[in-house]
Amino acid sequence: MSNSTFEPRLVGxxxxxxxxxxxxxxxxxxxxxxxxxxxxxxxxSGRVDPQFVLKAFREGADGVLISGxxxxxxxxxxxxxxxxxxxxxxxxxxxxxxIEKERFRLEWVSASEGARFQxxxxxxxxxxxxxxxxxFKFDGGSHEQA
Amino acid sequence: xxxxxxxxxxxxxxxxxxxxxxxxxxxxxxxxxxxxxxFWPVALDFKKKDxxxxxxxxxAVSFINGSVRLSEQEEMVHLLRRKSQLVVAFGSCSHxxxxxxxxxxxxxxxxxxxxYFTTPSTVNPDGVxxxxxxxxxxxxxxxxxxxxxxxxxxxxxxxxxxxPGCAPxxxxxxxxVGAILEGKLPPKGAVLSPNKSLCDDCDRxxxxxEKLTIKEFKRPWEVFLDPEKCFxxxxxxxxxxxxxxxxxxxxxxxxxxCRGCFGPTDQVYDxxxxxxxxxxxxxxxxxxxxxxxxxxTIADPAGTFYRFSLPKSILGRRKMEAIK
Numbered sequence: 001m002s003n004s005t006f007e008p009r010l011v012g013x014x015x016x017x018x019x020x021x022x023x024x025x026x027x028x029x030x031x032x033x034x035x036x037x038x039x040x041x042x043x044x045s046g047r048v049d050p051q052f053v054l055k056a057f058r059e060g061a062d063g064v065l066i067s068g069x070x071x072x073x074x075x076x077x078x079x080x081x082x083x084x085x086x087x088x089x090x091x092x093x094x095x096x097x098x099i100e101k102e103r104f105r106l107e108w109v110s111a112s113e114g115a116r117f118q119x120x121x122x123x124x125x126x127x128x129x130x131x132x133x134x135x136f137k138f139d140g141g142s143h144e145q146a
Numbered sequence: 147x148x149x150x151x152x153x154x155x156x157x158x159x160x161x162x163x164x165x166x167x168x169x170x171x172x173x174x175x176x177x178x179x180x181x182x183x184x185f186w187p188v189a190l191d192f193k194k195k196d197x198x199x200x201x202x203x204x205x206a207v208s209f210i211n212g213s214v215r216l217s218e219q220e221e222m223v224h225l226l227r228r229k230s231q232l233v234v235a236f237g238s239c240s241h242x243x244x245x246x247x248x249x250x251x252x253x254x255x256x257x258x259x260x261x262y263f264t265t266p267s268t269v270n271p272d273g274v275x276x277x278x279x280x281x282x283x284x285x286x287x288x289x290x291x292x293x294x295x296x297x298x299x300x301x302x303x304x305x306x307x308x309x310p311g312c313a314p315x316x317x318x319x320x321x322x323v324g325a326i327l328e329g330k331l332p333p334k335g336a337v338l339s340p341n342k343s344l345c346d347d348c349d350r351x352x353x354x355x356e357k358l359t360i361k362e363f364k365r366p367w368e369v370f371l372d373p374e375k376c377f378x379x380x381x382x383x384x385x386x387x388x389x390x391x392x393x394x395x396x397x398x399x400x401x402x403x404c405r406g407c408f409g410p411t412d413q414v415y416d417x418x419x420x421x422x423x424x425x426x427x428x429x430x431x432x433x434x435x436x437x438x439x440x441x442x443t444i445a446d447p448a449g450t451f452y453r454f455s456l457p458k459s460i461l462g463r464r465k466m467e468a469i470k
Binding site for chain 2: 054
């Protein structure tokens with residue numbers, strides 16, 4: 001796929017209490033943002049198992065966004081701090097596995113920040129568009145992958 | 147009634163799994179009494195043609211260790227699959243890819259460059275590299291193809307059971323052989339070891355504080371390890387929380403942390419990712435900069451968390467072209 005026709009595929013894991021509500025606000029306020037993101041609602045950014053992120057990349061995502069409540073605002077007290085710690089370590093591991101850390105992003109978006117959500121998605125989409133497709137393919141059976 | 151036929155085979159492995167079979171000591175005599183070993187290249191002089199001459203499905207069970215790195219291994223495991231009623235993936239390499247699976251951080255080109263050109267001990271002025279085919283004095287000589295990616299056994303053929311461990315411990319081997327001989331087998335696809343984490347069985351679990359937190363990561367050689375205290379509570383990375391039990395805590399008793407050779411429990415697909423999740427949540431900082439700093443002190447996270455399971459992880463290998 002050439003970069004001119006390339007449309008990034010993004011997966012966004014949004015927490016129920018802040019970021020998903022923020023995305024909803026962007027919607028009800030009719031703020032337009034890049035349609036490249038597929039949103040998955042989770043109860044808390046701390047619920048995002050690193051396996052979800054790896055699976056998204058394996059299944060064809062070009063970028064993965066995790067979004068949760070601002071530090072100190074987590075509905076479950078500490079879930080977003082857990083997400084932050086996992087994000088930092090997973091970013092390092094992704095780089096070792098050949099996935100640029102720019103493809104993985106953690107953002108804090110509160111329920112009132114519809115405009116911020118719009119901005120994050122637009123900016124992330126453009127960033128991935130510049131990076132190009134990930135094309136991570138490993139079917140576990142084919143041995144001629146490199 | 148004739149005795150059930152058994153085959154042993156090795157692929158990309160170190161020979162430790164073969165050693166584990168020999169280490170059954172006098173118990174191996176009971177095994178030999180009950181079965182007919184029809185193929186075991188490391189110990190008995192049977193050839194590939196002997197195996198080819200057997201009827202399909204005539205071997206009761208094949209124990210195959212090692213991961214699949216070469217075309218020769220691929221060919222042999224397909225042949226063994228055809229001749230066997232049951233195939234047991236024997237040991238970590240066969241089960242998960244194992245230590246040879248760490249080569250999935252590289253590909254054929256980079257491995258060959260390192261092995262035949264850039265290691266300090268290499269002297270290769272003519273730039274000789276193994277070829278799959280070469281003509282010597284008018285005759286064609288061949289070598290197996292070296293694949294780009296190392297695979298676990300079930301990524302190549304259908305596998306019935308898994309015996310985990312590097313190498314599988316004696317009791318697990320004997321239990322598995324006993325279960326097969328008596329026909330008391332668990333559902334197909336089972337890993338023949340208890341389905342709970344190592345921490346559940348670990349004697350050090352009782353020394354784990356109520357709230358386990360880590361402020362500093364240390365490598366085993368950087369500290370005098372307390373022989374009774376939970377390794378994670380000492381800031382030393384121990385794969386116990388994300389690793390299946392059944393190993394009799396051989397490493398723990400030798401005062402070394404778990405390295406994860408038994409792979410994950412049935413509930414988890416990706417051992418490394420799950421361990422990363424558990425370990426990161428123990429970090430005792432909330433400030434982004436401090437978290438960043440402590441995370442940087444973990445040497446080689448991917449190689450540590452996927453030490454035995456990279457081919458069987460969600461991503462399976464490193465994507466080469468992204469690395470400049």
